[in-house]
Amino acid sequence: MSNLLTIKGLKIEGRSDETWTPIINGVDLELKKGEVLGLIGESGAGKSTIGLAAMGYTRDGVRISDGSVEFDGVDLVNASAALKRGLLGKRIAYVAQSAAASFNPAHKLIDQHTEGPVQHGVSSRSNSMEDGVELYRKLRLPNPDEIGFRYPHQVSGGQLQRAMTAMAMSCRPDLIIFDEPTTALDVTTQIEVLASIRQIVEEFDTAAIYITHDLAVVAQMADKIKVLLRGDEVEESDTRTMLSAPKEDYTKSLWAVREFKRPEKEAVPDGAVPVVSVRGVTAAYGTADVLHDVSFDIHAGRTVAVVGESGSGKSTTARCITGLLPPRKGEISFDGQVLPLDYRKRTKDQLRQAQMIYQMADTALNPRKTIGQIIGRPVEFYGGLKGTQRRERVNELLDQIELEPSQYYNRLPSELSGGQKQRVGIARALAAEPKFIICDEVTSALDQLVAEGILRLLADLQDKLGLSYMFITHDLATVKSIADEVVVMKDGIVVEQGPKTEMFSPPHHAYTDLLLSSVPEMDPDWLNDLLKERGVDNIGDAAVDKM
Amino acid sequence: MVTLFVVSIVIFVAVNLLPGDFAEAILGQGATPESVAKIREDLGLDQGMIVRYFQWFGGMVTLDLGTSFAQLNFANSLGGAGTVTVADQIAPRLANTMFLATVTACIAVPLAVTLGILAALYRNTAFDRAANIFTLSSISSPEFFMAYVLILFLAVLNPIFPSLSNIFDGMPFSERLEKSMLPALTLTLVVTAHMMRMTRAAIINLLASPYIEMARLKGLSPMRVIVKHALPNALAPIINVIALNLAYLITGVVVVEVVFVYPGIGQLFVDSVKIRDIPVVQACCLIFAAAYILLNLTADILSILSNPRLRHPK
Missing domain, CATH: 3.40.50.300 (P-loop containing nucleotide triphosphate hydrolases)
Structure with missing residues (x-):
C-alpha cells in the first residue's frame, strides 16, 4: 500500500532577531492509510512544528527551508495557497491542544462544526448538522442533540476537546493531526477523550499523527512511535517494541523518569506538634x-x-x-x-x-x-x-x-x-x-x-x-x-x-480508586483493559458523576 | 444620571468663570453702571451663584431650559411680543446637527469598517499603506483646510455639490441632503481614520489567537477567516471608537459648520458664548455631555450584546 503522507528530509527554520535558526534538522516520516503515529519528545523538540508542517502550514516567523511533504501525491511545500485550502479541513484536519482557546468564542459549536463541510462543498448545512449530532453521540457527549447549540464557554474542557475531535471528523478526513489533545485535561477526563478519539479513528479508518509528551498516553493511541529531541529524530519503531526495548539512551532516560522514589520515612511520633x-x-x-x-x-x-x-x-x-x-x-x-x-x-x-x-x-x-x-x-x-x-x-x-x-x-x-x-x-x-x-x-x-x-x-x-x-x-x-x-x-x-x-x-475510597486507575500506564493494553473493566459508558466524568 | 448632575455643576461653574457678563457685552463700552445694574437685576444676575445654579438646575429637571438672554432683551425692546425660550432656539439647530451627524455616520462608519477589514486582510501591502496614509493625512490636516480642499474640487472645479449649506425648515429632503453633502464628506474624512485604524488593529490583534489558526487550518479563505472569525471578537473596541467619533460629530463640528454656513448647534454655541448668553451656553454644554454619555452607554450595551460570554452566562 502506498503512503498517505511522506515527509522527506524536512528542515524547518525559525526567525529570531533577524537570523534564521534551525528548529527541525531533517526529519523523515511515513504514514499509511489508517495508521496512527505517535510523535513524542520534550517541549522544544519540534513536535507541533512537524505536525503543522504535515499540513503544509507554518506559523508566522517559521519557514520550511528544505525537504518535501507529500500528501496523497500532492507536494504541500510548493502547492498554491488555494490548493492547500482545498485539502485543509477536508482531507487533513487538526485537533489543537486547547480546545477552549481554539474554538471561536463568538460562534456556537454546531456552526463551527458545519462550517468546514459547507465551505468545502462536502455537504449541506442541515446534513452536516445531523452528522454533527451523530458524531457528538458517538463521542458520548452529554445531550448530543443540544450541546451543539451552546457557545464554547458554556461547555467543559473535556467536552470541548471531544467536540473538536467531532469537528475534525466533519469532512471525514484521511488524516488528523492531534496536537497534545489531552495535556490540559484532568486524568479522569483524559480517559474519556482518549477512548473517544481512538474509537472514532478506528471506526473511520483515519490515519493520525498523535503528538504528546506523555509516553503512557501515546502507548494507548499509536501503532508506531517516533521520538524527537531538539529537532532530530532519536528513533522510531512500533509501539510495543519501543516500550519494551528502547534502543537509544535518550529514550531510556525518558522511560526512567517515572522511577524516582524517596525512601519511606519513619512514622510521626505520637503527640508531636504539627508545623x-x-x-x-x-x-x-x-x-x-x-x-x-x-x-x-x-x-x-x-x-x-x-x-x-x-x-x-x-x-x-x-x-x-x-x-x-x-x-x-x-x-x-x-x-x-x-x-x-x-x-x-x-x-x-x-x-x-x-x-x-x-x-x-x-x-x-x-x-x-x-x-x-x-x-x-x-x-x-x-x-x-x-x-x-x-x-x-x-x-x-x-x-x-x-x-x-x-x-x-x-x-x-x-x-x-x-x-x-x-x-x-x-x-x-x-x-x-x-x-x-x-x-x-x-x-x-x-x-x-x-x-x-x-x-x-x-x-x-x-x-x-x-x-x-x-x-x-x-x-x-x-x-x-x-x-x-x-x-x-x-x-x-x-x-x-x-x-x-x-x-x-487498597482498599481505597471510590474516588481515590477512580483517580488512581485513570492514570495511564505504559502498557499498550491498559486502556482496553480499563474500558472492559469499567464499560464504555462508565469512564471519566460519567464515573465521577455516578458517585 | 449622576454623571450628568456632576457635569451640570462643572458646566455652571465654568460658564460663570467667563470674564464679563451679558449686561456688559450687550451694552458695549458706553454703558453706565446704572444700566448695567438694571439689566443684571432684570435677569437675576445679581443673585449669588448657588442660588442661580439651583434655579437653573430646577428648571433643567422640569425640562425647562430657561429663556435666552439675547432673545429676551430683543423681544422686550420691540415691545414684548413674547419671549423665545432656550429650547425653542436650540431645537431646530440640534435637529440640523443630528441630521448632519446621521448623514456623516451613514457614510463614515461603513466606509471605515470596510477599509479596516480590507487593510487587515491585505496588511502590509500597498493597499494597506495607501489607506493608512490617506486617512492619516486627512485627520492630520486642520478641518477647515480639508473643507476648503473639498470645496475647491467638488464645488468650484467640478460643481457637483453646493458650497454653502444654508439649509432651512421645510426644505425637501433630497435638497437638504445635497446641501449637507460637503460638510458630511469633510467630517467623514476627519473621523474615518480613527475608526479604520481601530478596526484594523483590533482584527490584527486577534490573528495570532489559536481559534484563528484553527480557522485557517480548516481551509477557510482569508476573507472568511477575518470577517467570520476575527471580526465578531473584535467588535467591542470597534464599537467604542465608533461611539466616541459619533459623539464628536455632535459636539465638535463648530469649525465645519462655520465654513459651510451650516446652521447647527455648534454655531449657536459659539455665538452665545460671544455675547455671554449663559442659559443657551449651559444648555448646549449639557446637551453635549448628554450626547457623550448616551453614546458611550449605547456602546457599552452593544459591546455586551456582541459578546456571547456576557450574553449567555454559564
Missing part, C-alpha cells in the same frame, strides 16, 4: 463555599501531597493557609500557635514561616529584575541583610539550588530555562528561611526530566533543612515519588487522607 495544622476550614469566593470543613496536619520535615482535579479546592486551601483568602470558618496554626486568618494581621515572622512556590515560574518572577535582585529582596526584607552580607546570602542560596552564583547573579529571568526559573522560585522561597513551603503544581509546566531534577532538589533541601512541604498536584506519579502523606480532595471536601503507602494500596 501546620488546618482545622475545619470553610472558605468562599463571594457567597459560594468552595471549601468545606477541610482539616489536615503537616509535620516537621515531611511532605503532604494534596491531590485532586482542577476545581477541587487545592489551591484555595493554599490561599487559606497563607492568609490570602481568609477562611469563613476554621482555624490555622503554626507550631501549635493559632494564626490570624488574614495575612495583613500576621506578624512579619509569621509571614516568614510559610512561603510559596508557584506553578508558572515564568509569571511568578518579575521579568525586569535580575536573579540577584529577586532573591535578594526577601533576604533583605525578612533577614535585614544589606550590602555584602546580602550578596553572600544570595550566593549561598544560588549554590543550594545548584546554579553557579557568578554566572546567574546578574541575569534576567528571560535568559533562563523553565527548570532554572523554577529553581530561582525555590531560592526565593528559601531566602525567607521558612519552615514550611507550599509547592503549587511546581512541576506540571516542566518536562519530565527537568521536573525530576526539581523534585530531587526539593527532596535534598528537605533533608538538609528539615523543611515541611505542602505539595499541590494533580499528577499521581509525582505524589508517588515525593509524598509522605496524601490528602485527596474533591469539590472542596477531603475525601480521604493518610500515609502514602496506605493510600496507594
Whole structure:
C-alpha cells in the first residue's frame, strides 16, 4: 500500500532577531492509510512544528527551508495557497491542544462544526448538522442533540476537546493531526477523550499523527512511535517494541523518569506538634463555599501531597493557609500557635514561616529584575541583610539550588530555562528561611526530566533543612515519588487522607480508586483493559458523576 | 444620571468663570453702571451663584431650559411680543446637527469598517499603506483646510455639490441632503481614520489567537477567516471608537459648520458664548455631555450584546 503522507528530509527554520535558526534538522516520516503515529519528545523538540508542517502550514516567523511533504501525491511545500485550502479541513484536519482557546468564542459549536463541510462543498448545512449530532453521540457527549447549540464557554474542557475531535471528523478526513489533545485535561477526563478519539479513528479508518509528551498516553493511541529531541529524530519503531526495548539512551532516560522514589520515612511520633495544622476550614469566593470543613496536619520535615482535579479546592486551601483568602470558618496554626486568618494581621515572622512556590515560574518572577535582585529582596526584607552580607546570602542560596552564583547573579529571568526559573522560585522561597513551603503544581509546566531534577532538589533541601512541604498536584506519579502523606480532595471536601503507602494500596475510597486507575500506564493494553473493566459508558466524568 | 448632575455643576461653574457678563457685552463700552445694574437685576444676575445654579438646575429637571438672554432683551425692546425660550432656539439647530451627524455616520462608519477589514486582510501591502496614509493625512490636516480642499474640487472645479449649506425648515429632503453633502464628506474624512485604524488593529490583534489558526487550518479563505472569525471578537473596541467619533460629530463640528454656513448647534454655541448668553451656553454644554454619555452607554450595551460570554452566562 502506498503512503498517505511522506515527509522527506524536512528542515524547518525559525526567525529570531533577524537570523534564521534551525528548529527541525531533517526529519523523515511515513504514514499509511489508517495508521496512527505517535510523535513524542520534550517541549522544544519540534513536535507541533512537524505536525503543522504535515499540513503544509507554518506559523508566522517559521519557514520550511528544505525537504518535501507529500500528501496523497500532492507536494504541500510548493502547492498554491488555494490548493492547500482545498485539502485543509477536508482531507487533513487538526485537533489543537486547547480546545477552549481554539474554538471561536463568538460562534456556537454546531456552526463551527458545519462550517468546514459547507465551505468545502462536502455537504449541506442541515446534513452536516445531523452528522454533527451523530458524531457528538458517538463521542458520548452529554445531550448530543443540544450541546451543539451552546457557545464554547458554556461547555467543559473535556467536552470541548471531544467536540473538536467531532469537528475534525466533519469532512471525514484521511488524516488528523492531534496536537497534545489531552495535556490540559484532568486524568479522569483524559480517559474519556482518549477512548473517544481512538474509537472514532478506528471506526473511520483515519490515519493520525498523535503528538504528546506523555509516553503512557501515546502507548494507548499509536501503532508506531517516533521520538524527537531538539529537532532530530532519536528513533522510531512500533509501539510495543519501543516500550519494551528502547534502543537509544535518550529514550531510556525518558522511560526512567517515572522511577524516582524517596525512601519511606519513619512514622510521626505520637503527640508531636504539627508545623501546620488546618482545622475545619470553610472558605468562599463571594457567597459560594468552595471549601468545606477541610482539616489536615503537616509535620516537621515531611511532605503532604494534596491531590485532586482542577476545581477541587487545592489551591484555595493554599490561599487559606497563607492568609490570602481568609477562611469563613476554621482555624490555622503554626507550631501549635493559632494564626490570624488574614495575612495583613500576621506578624512579619509569621509571614516568614510559610512561603510559596508557584506553578508558572515564568509569571511568578518579575521579568525586569535580575536573579540577584529577586532573591535578594526577601533576604533583605525578612533577614535585614544589606550590602555584602546580602550578596553572600544570595550566593549561598544560588549554590543550594545548584546554579553557579557568578554566572546567574546578574541575569534576567528571560535568559533562563523553565527548570532554572523554577529553581530561582525555590531560592526565593528559601531566602525567607521558612519552615514550611507550599509547592503549587511546581512541576506540571516542566518536562519530565527537568521536573525530576526539581523534585530531587526539593527532596535534598528537605533533608538538609528539615523543611515541611505542602505539595499541590494533580499528577499521581509525582505524589508517588515525593509524598509522605496524601490528602485527596474533591469539590472542596477531603475525601480521604493518610500515609502514602496506605493510600496507594487498597482498599481505597471510590474516588481515590477512580483517580488512581485513570492514570495511564505504559502498557499498550491498559486502556482496553480499563474500558472492559469499567464499560464504555462508565469512564471519566460519567464515573465521577455516578458517585 | 449622576454623571450628568456632576457635569451640570462643572458646566455652571465654568460658564460663570467667563470674564464679563451679558449686561456688559450687550451694552458695549458706553454703558453706565446704572444700566448695567438694571439689566443684571432684570435677569437675576445679581443673585449669588448657588442660588442661580439651583434655579437653573430646577428648571433643567422640569425640562425647562430657561429663556435666552439675547432673545429676551430683543423681544422686550420691540415691545414684548413674547419671549423665545432656550429650547425653542436650540431645537431646530440640534435637529440640523443630528441630521448632519446621521448623514456623516451613514457614510463614515461603513466606509471605515470596510477599509479596516480590507487593510487587515491585505496588511502590509500597498493597499494597506495607501489607506493608512490617506486617512492619516486627512485627520492630520486642520478641518477647515480639508473643507476648503473639498470645496475647491467638488464645488468650484467640478460643481457637483453646493458650497454653502444654508439649509432651512421645510426644505425637501433630497435638497437638504445635497446641501449637507460637503460638510458630511469633510467630517467623514476627519473621523474615518480613527475608526479604520481601530478596526484594523483590533482584527490584527486577534490573528495570532489559536481559534484563528484553527480557522485557517480548516481551509477557510482569508476573507472568511477575518470577517467570520476575527471580526465578531473584535467588535467591542470597534464599537467604542465608533461611539466616541459619533459623539464628536455632535459636539465638535463648530469649525465645519462655520465654513459651510451650516446652521447647527455648534454655531449657536459659539455665538452665545460671544455675547455671554449663559442659559443657551449651559444648555448646549449639557446637551453635549448628554450626547457623550448616551453614546458611550449605547456602546457599552452593544459591546455586551456582541459578546456571547456576557450574553449567555454559564
